[in-house]
Amino acid sequence: KRIITIEAVKEAVEAAHAHFREEKGGKNADYIPYLKNVPSDLFGISVCLADGRSVTVGDTDYRFGIESVSKVPTAILAMNQYSAKKVLSQIGADATGLPFNSIMAILLENDHPSTPLVNAGAISACSMIKPTGNAEAKWKAIVDFISGLCGSKVSVLDELYRSESETNFNNRSIAWLLKNYNRIYDDPDMSLDLYTRQCSLGITARQLAVMAATIANCGTNPVTWEEVFHPNLTPHIASLMATVGFYEHTGDWLFNTGLPAKTGVGGGIMAVIPGVMGLAAFAPPLDSAGNSVKAQKALEYISVRLGLNIFSPA
Numbered sequence: 371k372r373i374i375t376i377e378a379v380k381e382a383v384e385a386a387h388a389h390f391r392e393e394k395g396g397k398n399a400d401y402i403p404y405l406k407n408v409p410s411d412l413f414g415i416s417v418c419l420a421d422g423r424s425v426t427v428g429d430t431d432y433r434f435g436i437e438s439v440s441k442v443p444t445a446i447l448a449m450n451q452y453s454a455k456k457v458l459s460q461i462g463a464d465a466t467g468l469p470f471n472s473i474m475a476i477l478l479e480n481d482h483p484s485t486p487l488v489n490a491g492a493i494s495a496c497s498m499i500k501p502t503g504n505a506e507a508k509w510k511a512i513v514d515f516i517s518g519l520c521g522s523k524v525s526v527l528d529e530l531y532r533s534e535s536e537t538n539f540n541n542r543s544i545a546w547l548l549k550n551y552n553r554i555y556d557d558p559d560m561s562l563d564l565y566t567r568q569c570s571l572g573i574t575a576r577q578l579a580v581m582a583a584t585i586a587n588c589g590t591n592p593v594t595w596e597e598v599f600h601p602n603l604t605p606h607i608a609s610l611m612a613t614v615g616f617y618e619h620t621g622d623w624l625f626n627t628g629l630p631a632k633t634g635v636g637g638g639i640m641a642v643i644p645g646v647m648g649l650a651a652f653a654p655p656l657d658s659a660g661n662s663v664k665a666q667k668a669l670e671y672i673s674v675r676l677g678l679n680i681f682s683p684a
């Protein structure tokens with residue numbers, strides 16, 4: 371990889387923000403009532419280098435719902451508590467090519483949820499988190515882990531949590547279908563509630579970029595220097611992000627950008643360039659697969675401009 375200077379990052383991030391600020395495509399998620407009412411024109415981009423220096427432009431201090439980006443830290447935590455192999459055998463690591471909320475993810479491969487980065491596998495990952503059987507201690511493990519990755523505390527947006535809990539009927543079915551196939555490793559309702567809570571965490575683009583940089587930096591937070599997870603897990607989580615991070619649009623995304631990244635219906639996207647940097651972009655309006663339109667455009671622009679494609683030899 372060629373050396374990327376902080377000046378070049380700053381130029382690329384500012385240009386991306388200026389280019390796509392007026393982009394009007396997509397619409398806010400509406401199946402979770404809270405998300406429908408988040409101001410649609412919010413737009414922030416934050417990049418954190420693997421040495422901790424960062425660049426932020428726009429609405430990077432607004433706390434939005436982390437949603438499915440939370441599947442990444444919980445997958446890492448499960449691998450860190452057990453092993454990458456154990457998560458591979460209990461959940462899987464395959465692309466589904468399906469929407470995030472698909473029940474087919476469970477039925478595709480020998481009743482395996484396929485990957486911890488879709489709803490079925492994420493609920494299963496929440497069930498694995500230790501200490502099993504203790505909802506509050508499991509929740510503390512998840513929140514402390516995410517806060518460690520971000521280098522600052524994260525907490526639940528209570529109204530979002532309420533809104534999701536009242537409308538998560540599909541996820542409730544997934545939890546019980548997992549139970550039917552012995553692919554949930556703790557109480558199904560408790561595992562579902564942990565998943566719903568983690569999706570309702572408020573996070574800023576600035577925090578998300580530090581999380582991405584900690585993953586890029588092999589588990590050591592480049593801002594606090596805390597060793598948050600085992601260094602050998604970065605290639606595993608980056609490969610999971612690359613294979614399924616944008617659900618049914620993952621191939622198109624990877625084809626255009628070459629960035630392992632993960633989206634959430636709150637409008638956030640987190641991208642990881644191992645050894646180099648973490649990137650985050652946030653804008654609420656989504657495409658048909660539930661991925662932020664503006665955040666995708668901004669990150670694609672930055673990837674091309676800085677030559678970040680991990681499949682490119684130069």
Ligand code: GLN
Pocket residue numbers: 437438439470471489534541566569633634635636660
């Ligand atoms: N909490 C949301 C859900 O389970 C997260 C989905 C997403 O961000 N893609 O439906």
